[in-house]
Amino acid sequence: EVQLVESGGGLVQPGGSLRLSCTASGFTFSSHDMHWVRQTTGKGLQWVSAIGTSDDPYYSDSVKGRFTISREDAKNSLYLQMNSLTGGDTAVYFCARGRISSWTMDVWGQGTTVTVSS
Amino acid sequence: DIVMTQSPLSLPVTPGEPASISCRSSQSLLHSNGNNYLDWYLQKPGQSPQLLISLGSKRASGVPDRFSGSGSGTDFTLKISRVEAEDVGVYSCMQALHVPITFGQGTRLEIK
Numbered sequence: 001e002v003q004l005v006e007s008g009g010g011l012v013q014p015g016g017s018l019r020l021s022c023t024a025s026g027f028t029f030s031s032h033d034m035h036w037v038r039q040t041t042g043k044g045l046q047w048v049s050a051i052g053t054s055d056d057p058y059y060s061d062s063v064k065g066r067f068t069i070s071r072e073d074a075k076n077s078l079y080l081q082m083n084s085l086t087g088g089d090t091a092v093y094f095c096a097r098g099r100i101s102s103w104t105m106d107v108w109g110q111g112t113t114v115t116v117s118s
Numbered sequence: 119d120i121v122m123t124q125s126p127l128s129l130p131v132t133p134g135e136p137a138s139i140s141c142r143s144s145q146s147l148l149h150s151n152g153n154n155y156l157d158w159y160l161q162k163p164g165q166s167p168q169l170l171i172s173l174g175s176k177r178a179s180g181v182p183d184r185f186s187g188s189g190s191g192t193d194f195t196l197k198i199s200r201v202e203a204e205d206v207g208v209y210s211c212m213q214a215l216h217v218p219i220t221f222g223q224g225t226r227l228e229i230k
Contacts, residue, residue: 035219037167044208044210044222044223044224045210045221046221050219060218061119061218096167099172102214103217104157104173105157105167106169106178108167109166110166111166
């Protein structure tokens, strides 16, 4: 079964850091671009970051310089290092698989919740 | 950035009736290869988003044929031929042509 499982969410103070992980199974992880997408309470989906199969990273302007995406193909894992967190980063974070040769996200994890609050 | 605008934002529908959601992009999503890089996603209550339609009109695996996508360039439409109770949730369009990838605001479909 194709599956993505996120972990690492939690409560963090403003200015703090958190590292999210996403573990993939059931497919050849190294062949797919991977994404992080977040959703704030009651609001729409917001693309956060993506990483290509050649480790090429992409970021939204809202997180550029604060977040770092990475992958470890040997462990079928995707990561998001989040630094200098603010209340605006409070959201459910989903990892998603990119369809081969496309940005289309065809498999999504269940999400992990990040709350930034003092 | 490409801005995605959906309408309506709320859509009450009687079961068995059709439903239609519009999505407009601030720039053309038509690639030189002939594909429109526009996806539709559905997030059912308490669940993660799921892919419904890619490339403007291609149903994802397992998606019922009552769902259809159409359009080209900057104007796209998602249609449900006969709404069922299980179709409730938030429908979002997404442009997959340029980074940053952007989503529409989402349309909440509810059953009357």
